[in-house]
Amino acid sequence: MGLTQEDKKALAKDAREKVATFGSDIDMDAFTPETDEHPYVEDISSFSQTEREQMLKAGVDLGAKNRSGTFVQKNLSVVHGRSSQEGMEIMDIEEARDKYNWLYDYWWKAVPVDMDKYTARAELHQEHGYFIRSLPGVKSIYPLQACLYLEEDNLAQDVHNIIIAEEGSELHIITGCATAPHVRSGLHVGISEFYVKKGAKLTFTMIHNWAGKMAVRPRSATIVEQGGLFLSNYVCMQPVGTLQMYPVTHLVGEESTARYNSILVATPGSEMDVGSRVFLKAKGARAEIISRAITTGGKITARGHIKGEVPGIKAHLECKGLILSDKGIIHAVPELEGHRMEVDLSHEAAVGKIAQEEVEYLMARGLSEEEATSTIVRGFLHVEIEGLPPELKAEMDRAVEISEKSLL
């Protein structure tokens, strides 16, 4: 790597004004950078009813027995972080930084610190975030869960997360971002760097449950080594002001695999620019990107980019959009980039309204028009995800179900 701490700081300073490639430009000074500290909460059951409910909508179940560990950050304080399984670590990233010298080697290794003004801000203003790691060969019995919670209106939350699945380990994570019911606006900048080591498996489900005027700029990247598997699921079906993210996976090891699934619903006033990209850099690498986008009046840009850099790779991109209101816009931008003859890249994109023929088919079986429509929409959102642990699937299904009700 060669970059020192000081080098990174300097790069960040230079990038402070660097406008991002995608998404509307956010005036970050409009948000409050500081707030009171919250005390650490040892007993998970002492979170308030409201907090628990809001977190649950983002897939983080504080009452669940089937979790191997929990992390909660409220505003700018880490209020809980504990693992209940040997070989699984979940803690405040600051704590991890104190504990492990080597953590600096992973800091800004997957995501460039000077990518744009948001990464720069995270370097210069970062307050906590989580560190999750599975030790070599350890397989998580239940998923770990992490929640980033905003309780104060108009606050800026800048976190840096690092997730490492060590060699031969299996790590399953549910993360949720949520706001308290009274919160309307705020800024969330979240850096997430994932490292999937040789033969390891990492499944990651992220559910966003923001507020109508939130500005959200996650910056994520993953590096997958030989034989590793990275499976990422993203669900954002609740209103959000502006959301832009374009996570990338670098498949650097032979026979490594990445799969992204995203489910997006843009309500009126929501603006989403969301995509996934995978760079296939080693023989036998495989990738699949699937997205489902629905607009009920908001704007969605659904991106996807697959780049095959070496022979003997295979990847597929599937992007489907459903327009349920004439006020909504879906802009699908699938990109395939092959740099060698022996690459196998394909894509499938479709944007449109619900097929009348399908609605009528169901009506002929006795469903009303509304019932038929909601059945089709539910089917549209139902994507089968291979290799997803039951707990992660259950949380995804729950998030989809909650939103479906308000959708139609």
Next chain:
Amino acid sequence: MARKSNQPEKKLLVIEDLRVSVEEKEILHHVDLEINPGETHALFGPNGSGKTTLLMAAMGFPSYHITGGRILFRGEDITYLPLDQRANLGIGLSFQRPPTIKGVKMRQMLEICGKGEKDPESMAQSLDFEEFLDRDLNDGFSGGEIKRSELLQLMAQDPDFFLLDEPESGVDLESIALIGKVIEGLLQRETITHEGKSRKELKRERRKSGLIITHTGYILDYLDADIGHVLMDGELACSGNPREILKTIKERGYDECVRCCVNR
């Protein structure tokens, strides 16, 4: 809106002077048809003559515009009744070319059709279709599988009046027997007596009715249709004994069949 016909409960379906247009083009002209409770009628006719159009219009598909005449079901005028309400009155249709619905499983569809009261597993068993229960509805189904999927949905729906659009076309010879048996059962046309009832008694108790489009007539080997009709260029040109009609068509063609009908 419901208007009573002259002979209220007697007829199950009455189609009077029906005219239907698709995409501004009139396909059916002045069609008259009556079906009594318990009767099954066969509908013949060359490709493009309007058979599917007649079924779709009877079911109430909005793109089949009724521009004249009326349709009565059990005496009630349903000419402009929406699709789903006709289904709930007890009319069911098996499609010639149904759409695929992604993300909706065959199993889920059977629960929908049966209003959650029927067991998808056992129904699927009767059509040797269990392995399709967890597939997306009609997704990648072969021609013959489509027919079984359609029939299975109707079995769950259990209408009183069946509109079957070529239920046996594209089905292999062995499966025709299976499908034939199932349709025979759905239409309550089993000829084997059970519970010590005579054939006559069974026939009198029979309540299910049907209108079946068939080109080959294979399906008639499994159930005796009561009456056959030939649709030619959007008009019902001939009605009579279904087997005789089929025989004439096979031997001498549609035109000849109709001529002989008219001259009779």
